[in-house]
Amino acid sequence: MDISNYLYLSAILFTIGAVGVTIRRNAIVVFMCVELMLNACNLAFVTFSRLHGTLDGQVASFFTMVVAACEVVVGLAIIVTMYRSRRSASVDDASLLKR
């Protein structure tokens, strides 16, 4: 199977994630889109690792997973706290810092 298909898939997933981040308002969905972008990157890393026959890309994707796990913990905690305080998880409502 042509290796470039993996890269196409990675790019499509990344694009879906990026568009999701910019157009969705629900914080949970935005958060999932971020995860999607991270995983698209992981796919690209692994693909290139396979292409070059080295383990560097696989190591990098492990790091990404660790960072993503930490991010999930912190991010979800913030979203939950936000929801508790204002009964909404819309990111547009959290725009108080502009002033």
Next chain:
Amino acid sequence: MTSSTHLVYLIALPLFSSALLLLLGRIADKWGHYVATAVSATTFLIGLSEFFAMRSREGAARSSVQTLFNWISVGSFKVDAALLLDQLSICFVLLITGVGTLIHIYSIAYMSHDRDRRRFFAYLNLFVAAMLLLVLGNSYLNLYVGWEGVGLASYLLIGFWNERPAYAVAAKKAFVANRVGDIGLSLAIMIAFAQFGSVSFDGVKAGVPHASTAALTALGAMILLAATGKSAQFPLQSWLGDAMAGPTPVSALIHAATMVTAGVYLITRSNFIFDASPTARVLVVIVGAITLLFGAIVGTAKDDIKKALAASTMSQIGYMILATGLGPIGYAFAIMHLLTHGFFKASMFLGAGSVMHGMNDEVNMRKYGALRKAMPITAATFGLGYLAIIGVPPFAGFYSKDKIIETAFNAGGAKGWLLGGAALLGAAITAFYMTRVFILTFTGKSRWDDEAHPHESPSLMWIPMVVLSIGSVASGFLFNSGNALVNWLAPVVNSANFHSEKELMKPIVVSLLALAVVVLGAGYAFLKYRADVPVVAPEKVSLFTKAARRDLGQDDLNDLLLVRPGQALTTALVKTDENVIDGTVRGIAWLVQYLSYSSKKIQNGYVRSYALIMALGALALVATIWVVTL
């Protein structure tokens, strides 16, 4: 040359007392005027002792020098702060301190009702110090310091009652006109330094024989410009009339006897320059001749007693300046007229002050009349000064003015006739306007306001007037007997070995001519003002009188040539400043503000738009890298 150790006290004492009175403030109100007067009298005594010490020495040892400190030392340029007392400066020292002391005494009474009398005396002392520095400096630079000092004192004293805007304006006008002259003096100093590498009188004198004619003429012209500013000569004469805004003792001391004659001193001191430059001498006599007629004509139409006297001062200094342009003997006669003028003009100014004192500060002569009976002493002292100025023998003015007229005729040829004629005509007009002043003030019928109660002034005021009038009687005879003053000044101005070869007329003829024109002028005034004088100045007068009342258009001319273009220039500069310079600064501020307002909109608080911008930024970065590596 003798070295001296106490010349500095002449300047230091009044300077110190001036500073003391100004710094102590109201504490010194009760006794400040006594201190100032005592200090002035002390300087006079020092001057007298110096004079007698000088007389006891002979020849070159007569002039004494005191070097105070090394003032400027830059490379080859060295200026010492040094004082020089020679035959010329001692005349001035005695005049300044003598007349100055009398006027200090007079002012104690004259200013007794003024709440700022202490400040007045502080300024008077400041003036005495600055004027003494002016005549004692041994270099043009030292002289310049005194020159500026008297300008400052004059400004402060003209504007002494500066709560009246017109007086403050008069002070400003005097200061500005003087500044124009001062530029002349500073340029002269620069030329002297560039040409001779020295600014001391000795250094310049030594360099004169090697200098080019053009440089000497430029130097002479600049010195003349300085003299016209300080001595109110044409074309910088317009400030003197307005300077009468100051208290009358100031007019007597500064604007009649001493400061305004500083220009004559400067030219006489620079005699070696003018002797070497005929062109500069011609300029000097032209300025002198114009001013002596100008002042005399203006004096005929003034109803304000002080302004009439001011015009007369201008005219008399015109005589002195004319004399200084007539060669070595002329300097001596200029100084002689300067000294006699110091006596009789100060005496008349103090007389005018005494009249004003008794008439509730009224200055309009049309409201005087018949004051002879109310103020006999004032009338007598003023009368003696009057006889002296018009040149009736044997009063002082006769000797000094006659000599100048005679010297003017002796200039020879057409020049002699022209200058002599101008001087004679001036003498006739002088006799006319001074007779007018005397008749309007002291004789005829009284035209006083109802509330005026003229009375003789206190003795503190009339004693100085009497002393000065004795001077105006006797000084001319004393200076002239055996050519005393001419011989005395000879070492400085080189006047002793002077013989006129182109004598147009014998001295006795000139004297008779001068007397004849004086009688004509005085007689005409007597006939004209013998009858009743209207209290309000008549409107229907000849064009000539109208012109003289407007000071022959001196202010109109200045207005047209200098003030209006100057104002247009400053208005244009202010506009430029507001629109171009401030406009640029304000434009930049506006631009920054506009940019920040418009870029602020990006910061809208929506995470998604930040994310989008971030994504676009990343895209742009990748695109850039892609383009660069392509």
